[in-house]
Amino acid sequence: MPASPSTARAINDRLALRLLQQEGPLTAGQLKQLTGLSRPTVADLVERLTVAGLISVVGESGEQRRGPNARLYGIVADRAQLAALDVRTEGVTVVVADLLGAELTRASVPIADDAGTGPAVEQAVALVERAAKEAGAERLHTVGIGAPGLIDPATGELRDSSGLPEWHRLLVAALQERLPARVIVENETNLAALAEQRDGAARDRDTFVLLWLGHGTGAAVVLDGRLRRGASGGTGEIGFLPVPGTATLPSATDCEGGFHSLAGGAAIAELAAAHGLAATESPGEPRAAALVRTAVTAVSSASSASSASTADASGTADASDTASSADTDRFRYDRADRFLSALADRLAVGAASVVAVLDPGCVVLGGEVGQAGGEALAARVGERLARMSPLPAEVRAGTLGGGAVLRGALLTARESAQDDLFTPRPR
Template sequence: MPASPSTARAINDRLALRLLQSEGPLTAGQLKQFTGLSRPSVADLVERLQDAGLIAVVGETGERRRGPNARVYGIVADRAHLAALDVRTDSVTVVVADLLGEQLAEASVPIGGGTGTGPAVERAVALVERTARAGGASRLHTVGVGAPGLIDPVTGDLRDSARLPAWHRRLVAALTDRLPARVLVENETNLAARAERRDGAAHDRDTFVLLWLGAGTGAAVVLDGTLRRGASGGTGEIGFLPVPGTAGLPSATACDGGFHSLAGSAAVEDLAAEHGLKAEPEPGEPAAAAVVRRAVEGGHAPFLDALADRVAIGAASVAAVLDPGCVVLGGELGCAGGHALAERVAERVAAMSPLHTEVRASALGGAAVLRGALLTARDAAQEELFSM
């Protein structure tokens, strides 16, 4: 059954907007060439999109020819403003951007462990409001939030967890109440994976796993281009994976004895102490990440080999169950280890598994979570606005 005229127009309009987003400003002639539409159809859609405030004339071709130069059309970037938050246990970082994802302002605020729930939430929300004003945004359309912890696959809310500060769970509700904006929350590891697939180490992969190595450990699983969450949202809780080399077994309420006890920040600091390495962190750098970075810079092979032995247990387990073909090492420790750690882990996984598995270092480093949160906000805002 052929589409109705109104449906066909909507499809054509969205196609044109996606082209303007991906290819940059275009002339009507270029839109005609890319879409295959007739000249009158392109003229109609350009008029509709201008009337809707989604596109505008941003210049002319500058070609020397008879008659006026062709107008160049682009998406109105300030049609909507977005914010992305990277929420850590002790800090919040905010980026404000326009509809095309161009960054306008960025700021961070520390939130110490002794800060009460109410003051912590207020500090985070106030930071978003200040950063929005600094970026020239009088109103935010969509806010993407990246946080540690499980996301309920039904409600989309951050699930209660004794491991997380109470202010984490209250932040999304406070943002929704204070801002006239749509607020979307997602697990930090999943956001990092989204960013690595779009712009980073997994840009050429539809199937891969991002192994998060930081204060906590986790994994994001992308199969055939789709992020997998599991029945309860717990796909990738690799910190609870029982592994050799620990003093016991994990429980339903604590991952002590699991992979976390081998590769989490506290365990890595203990491993560094065994090798005589001391952390000399730069401002804002976690101690465990600093010691890994120092080992890489100093070529401390014994420590890096020992760390790779541990990380490879998690990577090989993932490979054996999922056969992703590619594991990206992310989080603070994965980023600090870089290619030196990734190469060592790859060698060990190859020796432990018959399944070919590339191991890659994160290409986006500490910016991956914010980048993923911004992509989530941008895509959601464009989906709503471009649907007209």
């Protein structure tokens, strides 16, 4: 059955808006070429979208031709403002952006363990309100939230989870009550995977698994371009995965003894201490990430210094000082190398488990630890995984680190807002 004229117009309008969102400002001629629509049809949709306040003239094409330059049309970015939140156990970070995702302002607030549920919720909500006011956003259209814990697939709500602060769950309801905005909540690891697929390490993959490595552990599963959440929203709770090398087994309420006990932030810190490794943390950087970053730097620096010292020793009289320096570098290298190898052994256990079940072809080491380890850690995990699993799987280092959660929340809010605003209203 052919589409009615109104349905055809709606389809054409959404197609044009998506192209403008993806490609940036375009001329009517470029829209005609990209959509395959006729010139009169493109002229009509440009007029409709302009009258609706969704697009406007943002410049000229600058094409060298006789006559006036063609007008460039772009989406009206300030048609709606969005907010994205990264909710952690220790605090909240918020970004306010326009409809195209351009950041307008960013703010954070730490929330102490003993703050109390009510005060913690009020701190977080007040942070969002202040950030929106600072950005000049009188009315937020959509708020995307990334939080640890399970999302109920039936209701889309954050479920009550043991081990997580109560204020996490109550924050969603408080934002819905205080803000005239659509509020969307999603598991933080799932959002990180969406961000890595859109802007990071998995841009060329429609099937992959992201292992989240930060204070805690988690996994996100993307199969055939779709994020998979599972029957109860618990896909990727890899911290509870029973693994060898732990003293006990996890329970339904405690992941102690699971993969978390091998790869969580505290476990990585203990492993580093056992290898005599220390690190200086950067502001906001998890200790585990700082330790991994220090180890990677030590291995890289020692390798370079070893080559340099060999060359210097052959051309200097004071060879004893050079040898002493080389011995110190070698000692640091050995400790860092053994630590990274031991960590790669642990991470390969979790990676092999998901590869054996899902055969994703690609595993991304995400979060702050994955980013800190970079290609050096990813290569070690990949080597071990290749020996453990008959299924080929490339191991990549995440490129967005902890910022992937906020980026994923913003992408989700933008997608939702555009779906709403780009849907033509009946006249």
